Amino acid sequence: MIGFIGLGIMGSRMAANLLEEGYDVMVHNRSKEKAEPLLEKGAQWAETPKELAAQVDILYTMLANPQAVEAVAMGENGFLDAMGADSLWVDCSTVHPAFSRLMADEATKRKIRFMDAPVAGSKIPAERGELVFLVGGSERDVEQARPHMNAMGKAIQHQGGHGMGTSMKLVINLMLSETMAAFSEAVSLGEGLGLDKEKVVGTLLNGPTTAPFLEGKKEKILQNDFSPEFPLEHMQKDLQMVSQSAFEAGVSLPLAHAAKETYGLAKQFGYSKDDFSAIYHFLSTKK
Amino acid sequence: MIGFIGLGIMGSRMAANLLEEGYDVMVHNRSKEKAEPLLEKGAQWAETPKELAAQVDILYTMLANPQAVEAVAMGENGFLDAMGADSLWVDCSTVHPAFSRLMADEATKRKIRFMDAPVAGSKIPAERGELVFLVGGSERDVEQARPHMNAMGKAIQHQGGHGMGTSMKLVINLMLSETMAAFSEAVSLGEGLGLDKEKVVGTLLNGPTTAPFLEGKKEKILQNDFSPEFPLEHMQKDLQMVSQSAFEAGVSLPLAHAAKETYGLAKQFGYSKDDFSAIYHFLSTKK
Amino acid sequence: MIGFIGLGIMGSRMAANLLEEGYDVMVHNRSKEKAEPLLEKGAQWAETPKELAAQVDILYTMLANPQAVEAVAMGENGFLDAMGADSLWVDCSTVHPAFSRLMADEATKRKIRFMDAPVAGSKIPAERGELVFLVGGSERDVEQARPHMNAMGKAIQHQGGHGMGTSMKLVINLMLSETMAAFSEAVSLGEGLGLDKEKVVGTLLNGPTTAPFLEGKKEKILQNDFSPEFPLEHMQKDLQMVSQSAFEAGVSLPLAHAAKETYGLAKQFGYSKDDFSAIYHFLSTKK
Amino acid sequence: MIGFIGLGIMGSRMAANLLEEGYDVMVHNRSKEKAEPLLEKGAQWAETPKELAAQVDILYTMLANPQAVEAVAMGENGFLDAMGADSLWVDCSTVHPAFSRLMADEATKRKIRFMDAPVAGSKIPAERGELVFLVGGSERDVEQARPHMNAMGKAIQHQGGHGMGTSMKLVINLMLSETMAAFSEAVSLGEGLGLDKEKVVGTLLNGPTTAPFLEGKKEKILQNDFSPEFPLEHMQKDLQMVSQSAFEAGVSLPLAHAAKETYGLAKQFGYSKDDFSAIYHFLSTKK
Structure with a gap:
């Protein structure tokens, strides 16, 4: 059994x-x-x-x-x-x-x-x-x-x-969280510069600079619909574990921590339960 | 003519x-x-x-x-x-x-x-x-x-x-610079946690979290040979143009700036003329 | 005349x-x-x-x-x-x-x-x-x-x-902007940990870790009244000039850029015309 | 007894x-x-x-x-x-x-x-x-x-x-670490812009933007002598405790984390046992 x-x-x-x-x-x-x-x-x-x-x-x-x-x-x-x-x-x-x-x-x-x-x-x-x-x-x-x-x-x-599976998992989630945030910044910048949102997303997804998993976030970003596959608060929690483990290993991660605090601010502004791609929505807010 | x-x-x-x-x-x-x-x-x-x-x-x-x-x-x-x-x-x-x-x-x-x-x-x-x-x-x-x-x-x-080609180019280089830095942090973390460097690089490159262009940086990172294809100082310069353009557009980019300053520190420590993937070498330094 | x-x-x-x-x-x-x-x-x-x-x-x-x-x-x-x-x-x-x-x-x-x-x-x-x-x-x-x-x-x-007066002015505003943000983070952390806000502000202002100008921001932070003496958007603009000048001088400023993007996000969330101490209000938001 | x-x-x-x-x-x-x-x-x-x-x-x-x-x-x-x-x-x-x-x-x-x-x-x-x-x-x-x-x-x-003394201690060390880093960036920027180092340090220390404790770091920075009063690696460790506590409290601290990773990089480059003011030396390195 x-x-x-x-x-x-x-x-x-x-x-x-x-x-x-x-x-x-x-x-x-x-x-x-x-x-x-x-x-x-x-x-x-x-x-x-x-x-x-x-x-x-x-x-x-x-x-x-x-x-x-x-x-x-x-x-x-x-x-x-x-x-x-x-x-x-x-x-x-x-x-x-x-x-x-x-x-x-x-x-x-x-x-x-x-x-x-x-x-x-x-x-x-x-x-x-x-x-x-x-x-x-x-x-x-x-x-x-x-x-x-x-x-x-x-x-x-x-x-x-023991622990090495978990170590690799943290490495992957680090990559995932930063890449999602990078893509969000890129789309947000493109829109700010006057480019068409769909064109930016399409150009990036068809080029070599963009990770394949982002294809799965395309519709969320285009439709501003962030129903959760991987909730933002879980990603931020994983980044805190990355932070602690990196500290113990003596490794500095400037971008990972910038990402962690940005997801953290998004949490403070109400995006905890959304998909972690909602970091895009937080970053492109204009009030 | x-x-x-x-x-x-x-x-x-x-x-x-x-x-x-x-x-x-x-x-x-x-x-x-x-x-x-x-x-x-x-x-x-x-x-x-x-x-x-x-x-x-x-x-x-x-x-x-x-x-x-x-x-x-x-x-x-x-x-x-x-x-x-x-x-x-x-x-x-x-x-x-x-x-x-x-x-x-x-x-x-x-x-x-x-x-x-x-x-x-x-x-x-x-x-x-x-x-x-x-x-x-x-x-x-x-x-x-x-x-x-x-x-x-x-x-x-x-x-x-006019300017829209240039705008898209900055968007792409933003993506490129952040993704390179994210990958460098991920490999550096993996090594710090005791994983085999080659295994980390391989696992990431075969997974959906990693952009295709990083395949082209694989050997540089594994061999610690950073002969330039795109010099680090040029990438940092492009990020400064991203910074200025984002400011004018009213768009905040926390990770892009963390990346910019990290490339900048790498410049101060002598990596200007190396390929921009040398950010990995800077980040994983242990003296 | x-x-x-x-x-x-x-x-x-x-x-x-x-x-x-x-x-x-x-x-x-x-x-x-x-x-x-x-x-x-x-x-x-x-x-x-x-x-x-x-x-x-x-x-x-x-x-x-x-x-x-x-x-x-x-x-x-x-x-x-x-x-x-x-x-x-x-x-x-x-x-x-x-x-x-x-x-x-x-x-x-x-x-x-x-x-x-x-x-x-x-x-x-x-x-x-x-x-x-x-x-x-x-x-x-x-x-x-x-x-x-x-x-x-x-x-x-x-x-x-020529330019040296302006150089010193940027140095001072860099100090001002980072110190204001640091104080805001400190108060926000203290409150998050369950300390009394007034006690935190008082303890900090009476100790050696806190710059004298913050005495003048005390009431703004305690009363959450951010009528402008130095508008937040001006501070963020000055930080962009700091960024450009530091780039030209080959100097990396990781905290200054973290501050710049945080003031920038505050701008996006509607704090442009408030005093720059409103960065506290932005950072301590909980929705 | x-x-x-x-x-x-x-x-x-x-x-x-x-x-x-x-x-x-x-x-x-x-x-x-x-x-x-x-x-x-x-x-x-x-x-x-x-x-x-x-x-x-x-x-x-x-x-x-x-x-x-x-x-x-x-x-x-x-x-x-x-x-x-x-x-x-x-x-x-x-x-x-x-x-x-x-x-x-x-x-x-x-x-x-x-x-x-x-x-x-x-x-x-x-x-x-x-x-x-x-x-x-x-x-x-x-x-x-x-x-x-x-x-x-x-x-x-x-x-x-219980825990409230410790909470206030973390708040104070957060303030200390960020202020030290801010001062280091300010002096480093001033020098990069061509100002006289002693003049920059003096102007800042005599103005309202600078915390009193920095008077005690003046000679270290002017003489580039970083014999430890408070070792850099301890400050970085305290920042990791700040990070963990802030996470638990749901408080985001973008500058504190930029500081933490900068101290962390300084550690990787050999400044662990120096006074934490050695962050100035790390930041102003030019190779």
């Missing part, structure tokens, strides 16, 4: 793909409501993380931040003390490397194996089983999880030991 | 493509030395911009910055007062929109037509005739220059009236 | 102090309305800068920016061609050093003497005759203007040749 | 003032060497924090960062489990508010009282007993510690409950 805790935008789609592939899956989520569609498809329900832990050999978690992971793992009715010896915990949450290593230590103390396996890709790739897993852990653990990850994703990139 | 003034890295390759296509070309450059390879291929030489102006119907300029353009156009022995009525000046230099419009006014006063036509693409595309022309001017002017631009480039994007 | 052109917040108060000291003053301003109080006190009116120029030996200008200075000096009915040989033009406007030197050159060509003499101090010091003059020019010119500057100010600091 | 743990630049001077005032003091430090001068003046030595805890009613700690505090309090041979019921722990270290509150909770669980009391002032004020204590805790705790704090400082500012 596979366990899955955390059924938000990402987790619900990932667990659905496991079910579809024919796996037995037991799920838990803070609010049971979000589990209902999965239960209808045959998933089993556990009332608490602890209860779930006792019945699975491998457990996936997909949660919002380190605090949420820690609470579910080690808080009241947490799963960590209830997992069987030599079972495997795969944390797919976006956290920071020091936290992944801390969780690895806590697991190891209890003779449980641990792997950090955050994913690249958001809502649509999660739905289509096209995520990319960025993995930190041992070869043995990767092999055990490989069939499940193949059900949920299209690629598995083994980056190294 | 076509005139061409400014035979640097870009201009020499552009003029060579005109010659190859069979056009009669008269050239001028501050130092005659750089013109020699073109003269051997059949180009004619003019001692001064003024002398050249009297003998051509259409004149292309490709110079380092607004000051250089102004000097060649309106300084001693400048071409502008010597051009024939209804002749066409096409300025391919990277300048700022207000300057392009100023030149358009100066030309118009003298009954000369003007078009701003800066290019996207650096050394290699210039050589291969694969530049993209970003054009600001009238339909008639675009049509007259079209065959020449086709000889030097692979696409012509007409953005609007 | 002394000439005075530019009767805004600063200029009107400066000219009034000259009158009070018993000098004959001839004034001009774009709108005559603002001159009325001075005319009542005995000033004479000139319809144009040109008309004024013919009747004075020394001419003071106090205008909003380089463009305004250039228009009044060299535009239609400008004063520069009408000034008598060996007369003295003292420009008190806040401009950038390259512009001051350009004006010095234009004056010298016409056998007119030039001095840049921008002032430190805003509305209240202007009223009380307590400005500090930052002067770039020759000893002889300083001596001729000294009695007037003493009537309008409390100190004269001769910084060097 | 008073306990004192942490005898670095600050702690050694603070403990010396307690001894001078006639108090019985028992000290501990990671390396005993640094305790020798105090032992000669009559202080007693404890081999471990735990051993010390059992013999004092009130315990002061002055350590480098949260990790050091946590290790000494709760690591092997930590003091927290060994302190008597109702005894008082006063933490003078610069940490972040969430950490102070965490320590308060850990203390409270063990029926020990806690007060955060970081200080404003560095080496010289510590020596002269002129520190300012920024205090978070109960009235009763403040009263018990008041005589000691009076021996070590000149003022006690009670900011509120």
Whole structure:
């Protein structure tokens, strides 16, 4: 039996793909409501993380931040003390490397194996089983999880030991956040200089200076419709983890911090729940 | 007869493509030395911009910055007062929109037509005739220059009236400079977190968060060899023009300015003449 | 006869102090309305800068920016061609050093003497005759203007040749703008951490980390009343001149540019006409 | 008996003032060497924090960062489990508010009282007993510690409950770090524009735009001698705590982060152990 805790935008789609592939899956989520569609498809329900832990050999978690992971793992009715010896915990949450290593230590103390396996890709790739897993852990653990990850994703990139999957995830989200902000500045500048917005967006997307993922943000920017795929407040939170990890590594990131504070100001002006591409709307405001 | 003034890295390759296509070309450059390879291929030489102006119907300029353009156009022995009525000046230099419009006014006063036509693409595309022309001017002017631009480039994007080609060029260079800096921060962070440099570069280049042009910077970053295609000091100069134009347009660009000052610090630490990807080397310095 | 052109917040108060000291003053301003109080006190009116120029030996200008200075000096009915040989033009406007030197050159060509003499101090010091003059020019010119500057100010600091007064003025406004922004961030952080706003402001103002001028911003910040002494948009404009001058000098200023873009965003959100201390209000917004 | 743990630049001077005032003091430090001068003046030595805890009613700690505090309090041979019921722990270290509150909770669980009391002032004020204590805790705790704090400082500012002393300390260090960087940029700009360095420094220090503490940095900047009073790497570490606390409070600080990354770059270029005013030297480098 596979366990899955955390059924938000990402987790619900990932667990659905496991079910579809024919796996037995037991799920838990803070609010049971979000589990209902999965239960209808045959998933089993556990009332608490602890209860779930006792019945699975491998457990996936997909949660919002380190605090949420820690609470579910080690808080009241947490799963960590209830997992069987030599079972495997795969944390797919976006956290920071020091936290992944801390969780690895806590697991190891209890003779449980641990792997950090955050994913690249958001809502649509999660739905289509096209995520990319960025993995930190041992070869043995990767092999055990490989069939499940193949059900949920299209690629598995083994980056190294504990924390290395998480490290690569932060690198990617750094790139994502800065590139989104750069594109927003470029379009905003173009409009300010009198260019046609659609022309600017088109010229940039067709040229070599613009990352492919921005094609997916095109309509949001042209229509000023920022319904969330990846909420702005999550991106800003990830940048804070980048900041902390970069500090610990002795690496300076001037643009990442300019981006972080700009997303932060956007949050203060009400864009928290919008897609992170709403940074464009914040930057091009004229009152 | 076509005139061409400014035979640097870009201009020499552009003029060579005109010659190859069979056009009669008269050239001028501050130092005659750089013109020699073109003269051997059949180009004619003019001692001064003024002398050249009297003998051509259409004149292309490709110079380092607004000051250089102004000097060649309106300084001693400048071409502008010597051009024939209804002749066409096409300025391919990277300048700022207000300057392009100023030149358009100066030309118009003298009954000369003007078009701003800066290019996207650096050394290699210039050589291969694969530049993209970003054009600001009238339909008639675009049509007259079209065959020449086709000889030097692979696409012509007409953005609007005077200054609009230049505007789009600044938008593209903004994107280029920020994306290069973002990539440098991402690789630097990855290394700081203990990831393998080659793995980080590879993972990013194969993912959707990374602009295609960075493939061309891969070896520079992996080998720490920053021989210039687009010198860092030119990128920083372009960012200063972005800054001035954005100010005039009432547009704030927090990341662009963080980038500008980071390139500026790199300049202070000796990277002026290196390729602008040397920003990676500056950012990842550990003494 | 002394000439005075530019009767805004600063200029009107400066000219009034000259009158009070018993000098004959001839004034001009774009709108005559603002001159009325001075005319009542005995000033004479000139319809144009040109008309004024013919009747004075020394001419003071106090205008909003380089463009305004250039228009009044060299535009239609400008004063520069009408000034008598060996007369003295003292420009008190806040401009950038390259512009001051350009004006010095234009004056010298016409056998007119030039001095840049921008002032430190805003509305209240202007009223009380307590400005500090930052002067770039020759000893002889300083001596001729000294009695007037003493009537309008409390100190004269001769910084060097043409452009050096303006250079020091930019240095001071850089300091002013960053310190105001730093104080705003500090108060905003304190409030965010749950400290009492008045306590934070008091503790900072009584400690060694806080510049004396901030005492004068205390009530604005405590009362959230940002009636202008020095409008935010002027500060942002000065920072753009700082940016351009620093670029020309090869000096990188990461905080100054972060400040410039933050004031710029505040402008976009409607704070242009408020005092520049309104940057606090922008930064502490929570929607 | 008073306990004192942490005898670095600050702690050694603070403990010396307690001894001078006639108090019985028992000290501990990671390396005993640094305790020798105090032992000669009559202080007693404890081999471990735990051993010390059992013999004092009130315990002061002055350590480098949260990790050091946590290790000494709760690591092997930590003091927290060994302190008597109702005894008082006063933490003078610069940490972040969430950490102070965490320590308060850990203390409270063990029926020990806690007060955060970081200080404003560095080496010289510590020596002269002129520190300012920024205090978070109960009235009763403040009263018990008041005589000691009076021996070590000149003022006690009670900011509120647990964490509020620490909060104010971060606010002050934010102000300090940005103001130092702003001054460095101003001097660097002045020199770049051709002004005399001494004149720039003098003009700024005599004007209202410059914080009093900068008088104490004057000679360092004029002589390019950056022997440490407050090491640059500590300031950068404090800015990281500011960053984390501001994030938790939902407050954006664009300049503070530009400062943090600039200090960070200076660290990468070898200025870690210099005084934090060495940011001037980094910024004005020209290679």
